[in-house]
Every structure is written in C-alpha cells, then in structure tokens.
Amino acid sequence: MDLSTLQSLLGAVAGVRVACIGDLMLDRYVYGEVARISPEAPIPVLARKRETTMLGGAGNVARNVAALGGCAPLTGLVGDDPAAREVLGLIGAERGVESHVVVEGARPTTVKIRFVAGGQQLLRVDSEDATAVQPDGAARLERSARGCGDGARAILLSDYGKGVVTPAVIKACLAMAAETGAALIVDSKARDFAKYGAADIIKPNAAELSRATDLPTDTDAEIEAALTRALTLCECKAILVTRAAKGMSLAARGEPVRHFAGAPREVFDVSGAGDTALAALGLALAAGRPIAEAVQFAILASGVAVEKAGTAVVTPPELVEAELSAHRAPADAKIATPERMVEEVAQWRAAGLRVGFTNGCFDILHRGHVAYLAQARGWCDRLIVGLNSDRSVRALKGDGRPVNDLESRALVLAGLSHVDLVVPFDEDTPLALIEAARPDVLVKGADYTVEGVVGHDIVQAYGGEVKLARLVDGYSTTAAIKRMSEKAR
Numbered sequence: 374m375d376l377s378t379l380q381s382l383l384g385a386v387a388g389v390r391v392a393c394i395g396d397l398m399l400d401r402y403v404y405g406e407v408a409r410i411s412p413e414a415p416i417p418v419l420a421r422k423r424e425t426t427m428l429g430g431a432g433n434v435a436r437n438v439a440a441l442g443g444c445a446p447l448t449g450l451v452g453d454d455p456a457a458r459e460v461l462g463l464i465g466a467e468r469g470v471e472s473h474v475v476v477e478g479a480r481p482t483t484v485k486i487r488f489v490a491g492g493q494q495l496l497r498v499d500s501e502d503a504t505a506v507q508p509d510g511a512a513r514l515e516r517s518a519r520g521c522g523d524g525a526r527a528i529l530l531s532d533y534g535k536g537v538v539t540p541a542v543i544k545a546c547l548a549m550a551a552e553t554g555a556a557l558i559v560d561s562k563a564r565d566f567a568k569y570g571a572a573d574i575i576k577p578n579a580a581e582l583s584r585a586t587d588l589p590t591d592t593d594a595e596i597e598a599a600l601t602r603a604l605t606l607c608e609c610k611a612i613l614v615t616r617a618a619k620g621m622s623l624a625a626r627g628e629p630v631r632h633f634a635g636a637p638r639e640v641f642d643v644s645g646a647g648d649t650a651l652a653a654l655g656l657a658l659a660a661g662r663p664i665a666e667a668v669q670f671a672i673l674a675s676g677v678a679v680e681k682a683g684t685a686v687v688t689p690p691e692l693v694e695a696e697l698s699a700h701r702a703p704a705d706a707k708i709a710t711p712e713r714m715v716e717e718v719a720q721w722r723a724a725g726l727r728v729g730f731t732n733g734c735f736d737i738l739h740r741g742h743v744a745y746l747a748q749a750r751g752w753c754d755r756l757i758v759g760l761n762s763d764r765s766v767r768a769l770k771g772d773g774r775p776v777n778d779l780e781s782r783a784l785v786l787a788g789l790s791h792v793d794l795v796v797p798f799d800e801d802t803p804l805a806l807i808e809a810a811r812p813d814v815l816v817k818g819a820d821y822t823v824e825g826v827v828g829h830d831i832v833q834a835y836g837g838e839v840k841l842a843r844l845v846d847g848y849s850t851t852a853a854i855k856r857m858s859e860k861a862r
Contacts, residue, residue, distance in 0.1 A: 374669040376696050382670055383689045385660040387442040392522045393435040394546060395531030395538055397449025397474065398483035399456050400429035404725045407490040417495060419488055428463050429485060431531040433645045437652035439469030440686035441674070446471040448521040450506060450514060450537045456482035473521040477510040483535050492724040492754070503535050515541045522549040527659035529651055530559045543569060556658045560651045566607035575607070576651060578615045590614070593622070593632055600624035613668065615650055615675070621668055633668050636676055636699055649687055650675035681720055707787035707795055711809055714757060714796045718810050721755045729753030730812035732803040734761045736775040738785050741845040748842040749816040750791035757794045757810055758786055759803035768801060802827045814838045
C-alpha cells in the first residue's frame, strides 16, 4: 500500500460505524523478572514488578476500530463479578467505543492472565465458562446485537468459542447484514465454518484453516487447496486466511486465490494481532474500499500490532510511520529524534526489556568502538546511542573535526547489529536525552569514573546502573587521524 492510498483510506474510515459483536474478555498481563529456578520444582520464579489490564476478544476489536478513527458499538457478555466491573470501566474509558454489553450473573467474566519476563510469555492462565449461554442471556444478547448493528456499515463477529456466538446471534447478524447491506466478517476459532451461513468473509488463521479442512497450510499451494476445500464446506462468500509473516490469502467464490505478501516485522507479541486485522479489514470495507485494499490495510495494521507488547491497538500516525519505514533502508529506520526515542523506549519497557544508553562522537568508527558497543549491548536488551552533532564535536575536539559528517556517522552506527537506536543531539552533553530516556543502564568507557559520567546521579537516583566498558588499547579516532597524517607526509 503506497502512502497516498493509506492517507486517503485513513480519511475515509474516520467516523465510520462498525459493530463489534462476540466473545468479550479481560486480558491481564503480569510483568516481572526471572533470576532463578524454584527449589520446589524445575520452574522459573517470576519476581512480579507490574500489572496491566485491557479489553480482549471483541473488546480489542472495538478498541482498534476506535483507535483507527471509527465508531465501535460493542456487544458481548460479562458476569456479575469484579472482572466485569474492570471490563465495563475499560469500555467506558475508550473514546469511540459504545457499550451494549449484557451482564449474566450466573456466568463468570472470561479472563486471560499472561505472565511475562524479558519480553517472553512464561505462562497463560484462563478463567472462563465456555458452555452455551443460558436462554435468558441468549435472548438479551440477540437484542443487544441488533441494537449494536443499527447504522453499522460492517458487522465484525468474534467467535472465540466462549459460548456467546450462539445460533441466534449469528442469525441476527446475518439478518442485519441482509437488511442494511453491511459486510458481515467473522473471525472464527470454530472448526465448522458452515454455522456462519452466507457471511461475507470468514477470517481464520492458517492453523484454524488447517483444523477446519484437515489439510496442511504451510505453502501457497497447500493454502490454495485448503481454501478451495473450505469453500465447499460452507456458504460464505469468501475466506481470508492470515499467515503471520507470510501475509494473507483470499479465496472468493468464482475467483482464483490471491496471495498478499506481508512485511518483515520484529515480533514482540502476537496477542490480539488478529483482532487488529479484523478491525482494519472491517473499517476499510465499511468505507467502501476494494477488498484488495482492505486486505493490505489489515496486513499493515496487524504488522504494527505485533511490534507492540500486550493486546495492543494501532493508530493512524503509527500506520503512516510504518509505511514510511517500509521504504527506508534498515539503518535509516534506526536514526531517531528524541521524541521518537521516548516512544520507542515506552514500547520496549512495556515488553519488559532493559534499556541501555551510551553516547559519543564516533567520528572514524574503528575496532575499539565496535568492541565497546558490543559490550554495552551485552548489559541491556536495547541500546540507544546518543550521537554528538557536528557542532558539538567541534566544540569538544576542535577545528578539523569531525572527519565524517553527522549523517555519515549516524548511518554507520545504525548499521551495527549491537545498536538499536541512534539519536543525534546538539547540546554539549547528552543530559537531556538521558533524562528523557531514563535508561536502566548508562554506559561509558573505562577511562571515566562513575562520578565523571554525565547523568550518573540521575540514573542512580531512580535505581538504574552506571557501567564502565573496557577499552581496546591502541585504538582511537585521534590515533587514526595521526597515523593518516603521518602517512600523508
């Protein structure tokens, strides 16, 4: 998707009403650190640090619709319990999400708790009742679904198999779609696609498509065979299968299967990425955009979502930035403003990652620099390098320096695998960057003392560390310039 198409699409989806119906849940994330194995059993001990909660399932679809600029009436079911009150509070705090939630006292609210350390999930614990909803609750759900669909230009049905998407709810959604012309898109975890009748699109992932057809779904050819088989097993008009980094494949009746490529992403967390794809797909179709454009929009949005921690939403500025980044060289994408650095650090921290910071002129990059940066990266999960501007290098080193200009120095640094972000600064010291980044570890060379490192007091005050990296003897920019001068004589 090119930038002009994306910007036009983002304008078109603003204010579009998209109904989000289905299994509603609370996603809870418990973050901590693992430093030892339990003496009681061969399992890690998680030292709990913090906890976050957010809407999951159909709630996450609604959050994403709203975050992308749409209006999201939401229907689901919760119990009469503390988790339900959290869910309802979260819905109330979401601008653009409209609650049509049904409360059934005899049924617990579905809760998923994920335990995370170092950016990796250690365990997920689910609390749920997946049996069919009681008749009274089912009747209220059906009425709520009809109210939710009033004025909607697309209906997104999230079936996680928790008992909410009953035959009556499906029938109501099909009737609303037929009456209003709204697109009905189903995100299904079910093995039987036939129960959704003549839905416009069913959106399984590759594993779910394989389970529904008893066919493999690894290669393009296998996907095509499975999609062809799936269409014979149900009445839907099209099936869109999501394939993670491989993109998506679409099979519509009477048309050849179309494959849409994905873009390489650094995956932090796949939780909720399917919800993001569903929201983007539904919004684009509700805005009257062609299916191919809607699929590309969904791929872009879900790709941004997996780069975030937790059940995340994506916003129009993030999609624009992702589209711009796709056309930059990898090194270019690592060069950031202080404002973007703050955003990146927030995402890294949300993923439980340890952030490091160092700084310097890095004029003529040499073996000593590479060893120093490798050592610094070993003390953290993500390393930021503050890079002196040409003016500040001259102020520090004198006339004739730097040998290489700021852009050249930044690109060379960004090309190193040990460096995650390069942030130029024009001040004489990186103090402002350190205050903004609040690194967990601040690194300088062993030719400094801890007390001589700019920002050491700030970092230590909030519990961070200051590390001194050993230097490789005989390597420095000054020495390199001296050798070149002597050879030129």
